[in-house]
Amino acid sequence: MQRPTIADIARRAGVSKGAVSFALNGRPGVSEATRARILRVAEEINWRPHSAARALGGARADAVGLVIARPARTLGVEPFFARLLSGLQAEFSSQSIALHLMIVEDTRAEIEIYRSWVSERRVDGLVLIDLKVRDPRIAVVEQLKIPAVVVGGPGRHGRVSSVWADDRAAMLSAVEYLAVLGHTRIAHVSGLPEFQHTQRRSRALRDAATRLKLPRARSLHTDFSDAQGAAATRKLLAGAGRPTAIIYDSDLMAVAGLGVALEMGVAVPHELSIISFDDSVLAQLTHPSLTALSRDTYRFGVQAAQAMTAVLADPTKTKNHKTETPRLITRESTSPTRN
Amino acid sequence: MQRPTIADIARRAGVSKGAVSFALNGRPGVSEATRARILRVAEEINWRPHSAARALGGARADAVGLVIARPARTLGVEPFFARLLSGLQAEFSSQSIALHLMIVEDTRAEIEIYRSWVSERRVDGLVLIDLKVRDPRIAVVEQLKIPAVVVGGPGRHGRVSSVWADDRAAMLSAVEYLAVLGHTRIAHVSGLPEFQHTQRRSRALRDAATRLKLPRARSLHTDFSDAQGAAATRKLLAGAGRPTAIIYDSDLMAVAGLGVALEMGVAVPHELSIISFDDSVLAQLTHPSLTALSRDTYRFGVQAAQAMTAVLADPTKTKNHKTETPRLITRESTSPTRN
DNA sequence: CGGCAATGATAAACCGGTCTAGTGAACGGA
DNA sequence: TCCGTTCACTAGACCGGTTTATCATTGCCG
Incomplete structure (x- = not known):
């Protein structure tokens, strides 16, 4: 038959x-x-069941959409996405929910995809990542009246749930640790400035610097690529009164920065301490291995997916879920200052 | 309205x-x-258009399925998948084809997903990766009568298209290069032995060893994880008559192996040359940077997607598309033997 | 015992497209 | 002038489910 x-x-x-x-x-x-x-x-x-026949009757599509708007080049290397994806997947597949994935160039394209997926009834919900300051996607998603979960930005998004980590507390713990080790000149090589998590981290650094009376704590923005991470490091190390510690927003940039330090003959950790704001095998494989702010990204994905299924079950019940704060894992790349 | x-x-x-x-x-x-x-x-x-309504009439779903059956742990780190995904995406999205993605534990689960996607008419075609020796998925896909493209294994799959690179030629070029540099004891830290590309590489190494009269050319199998890559390296370097050159099946394992060499006080490249059978920023960021067999993985993804759209357009016309052979990019991790 | 509600089941409408059979008009050739 | 063909378009079935209106039974209560 x-x-x-x-x-x-x-x-x-x-x-x-x-x-x-x-x-x-x-x-x-x-x-x-x-x-x-x-x-x-x-x-x-x-x-x-024939999913299309079901969806036709106005029922659920049993699929969730995820659009990533970052250049493919940086994407390929960041372990973060793949691990997040695995976590999302694990939870969704246990609920028999498929994941519609799309990688696009910019937010405009991303919004366009949202519109067509929703009007074509391909997805029941959307997962938004890389929340920006005054992110236009929030308004679009609300207008489309589709359940959504924002990954990486704290609440207050009307009908949209959010899942996020306390970047501020994590950054403070890193800065305090460096301060205890005697560091006073601390720099931060950050990601794209329009991302909310980038801003939260930069602000936390400034606040900590003020409180701990550290001069010249500053953030240099990059596009998350290893190239810009290296360039920022070069700039920091070449200047007068160079920092004795650098915090990088991703492990990839931290590894690139470590390479630059080696090139320039700056000893790590004796002359320069390095902390990565993201942990993965990458941070453990280098020599010296990198002290990092670590969190379970896979689990983060699972939690985001759970928030999604919750809001799918009852769209009126949005939640603002704060996940585990990244913990500082000390390795070989940090040490007390010499004096 | x-x-x-x-x-x-x-x-x-x-x-x-x-x-x-x-x-x-x-x-x-x-x-x-x-x-x-x-x-x-x-x-x-x-x-x-309402995609479900279209699909109901037996028309196309305008979606292609991709299931990845590797443990999430290794997946998160391999830059390979993310780049392949970007390439697939780029081509599919230009044709307004969505990608259905799922990450599962094993091939059994993968096949189960195929069955449900097909019978639920969620996808028009399937992309298969990590082809195994006598892969059971081929038979399933043929039985389901759904267009499919195999990524990474050469042809002869009945109605299934394939897109692959000439691993054999690439391996031969690497071995010949090492032989010219004077290396005679060459080892290979490979991936899972059941993968076809692993076998092709191991066999190419054996053949080259025979032809060039190199003793002890051997392959050690791993699960692609950095941990097993490191373990294999340790085993190789600890034994008597240790190799003067090691070829790793992935850049992640190569980086892990480099770390082990440093730990054990084996100088790279002076005492040990290292070649990675996969190139990415990872290979460029280490010190010394890694000589690698490089190919454009993004483009590989695009080509796979093109093969898919071709077979979707006319399911009777399957093709066996051989892509660019990985080229050896020499960096700092290889040098002539000392004697 | 009559009236009413609850239960178990059915037939048919409906979702939004695709596709086939059919219709009417215009046109061309013998 | 008449027939056959082509063209442009319509009406309606159909895809595989969900859902609603309806109906027959049964059970309960006063």
Whole structure:
């Protein structure tokens, strides 16, 4: 038989299509005996729902959309995305929800994709990452009236849930640690300045610097690429009164920075301490290995997916979920200052 | 108005639903004047196709499926997947084809996903990666009668297209290069032995060793993780008559191996040359930087996607597309042997 | 025992497209 | 002038589910 349908089940079980639909979806309207019989027949002929037919009736598409708007070049290297993706996946697939993925150039394109996915009813919800300051996507998502979860920015997004980590506390812990080690000239090689998490980190550094009376704490912005990470490091190390410690917003940039220090004959950690604001094998493989702010990115993905399924189940119940704060894992790239 | 449908267009344009369908799909049956009028109305009311409704009529889902069956742990780090994904994406999105992505634990689960996606008509085609020796997925895909493209294994898969690189030639070029530098004891830290590309590389090494009369050329299998890459390196360097050159199947393992060499006081490249069978920023960031077999993985993804769209357009026309052979990029991790 | 509600089931409408059979008009050739 | 063909378009079935209106039974209560 070519692809069994509920009509086939109905015929074989001697009931109507409607009864089959009720039985298969676990809703009232059929007796337990009939339900069991229908389920048995469905099993027998190996019936599977036709997702399109379901979606047509206005029902769910059983899919969630994720659009990543970063240049492919940086994307390929960042371990962050792949791990986040794995986590999202794990949770979604346990709920039989598929992930629609798209990689685009910019936010304009991203918004366009959102519009078409929603109007084509391809997805039931959207996962937004890399939240920007005054992010235009929030308004679009609200206007489209589709459940959404923002990954990486704290709450207050109206009907949109959010899942985020306390970057501020993490940055403060790193700066305090460096201060205890005697560092006073601390620099920060950050990511794109329009990202909210970048701003939170830069601000935390400034605040800590003021409180701890550290001069010249400054943030240099980059596009997250290893090239710009290296360039920023070169600039920092070449100037007068160069920093004795640098905090990088990603492990990739930290590794690139470490390379520059080696090139320039600056000893790590004796002359320069390095902290990576993201941990992965990368940070552990280098020599010296990198002290890092570590968190379970996979788990972060799982939590984001859970927030998504929660808001899918009840769109009125959005939540603002703060996850584990990245913990400082000390390795070989940090040490007390010499004096 | 709540979500315009073709019925709305038909009403406003004063024609039938059928005419609208013909006009929107660029097929004969309407005059140019009417077609233009219909398109204008569709534009006006901002109509978008309802993908589910289309798919229901047996038409295309405009989506392609990709299932990755590797442990999340290794996945997160390999730059390879992210770059391949970007390439696939770029091509698919230019054709307005969405990508259905799923990450699973093993091939059994992968096959199960294929079955449900196909029977739920979620995808029009499948992209298979990490081809194994006597891969059970080939038979499943043929049985499901769904267009498919195999990434990474050469042809002869019946109705399935394939896109692959000449691992053998690449391995031979690396071994010959090492031989010219005077190396005779060459080892290979490979990936999972059940993968076809692993086997092709191992066999190429054996053949080259025989031809060039190199003793002890051997392959050590790993699971692609940095941990096993490091372990294999340790084993190789600890033994008597240790190799003077090691070829790693991925840049991640090469970096891990480099770390082990440093730990054990084996100088690279003076006492040990290292070649990575995969290139990325990772290989360039280390010190010394790694000589690598490089290819444009992004482009590889694009080509795979093109093979997919070709076979979607005409399922009878499968092709066996050999892509660019990885070229050896020499960097600092290889040098002539000392004697 | 009559009336009413709850239960189990059915038939048919519906979702938004695609596609086929059919219709009417215009046109061309003999 | 008449028939056959082509063209432009329409009406309606159809895809595979969900959902609603309806109906027959049964059970309960006063």
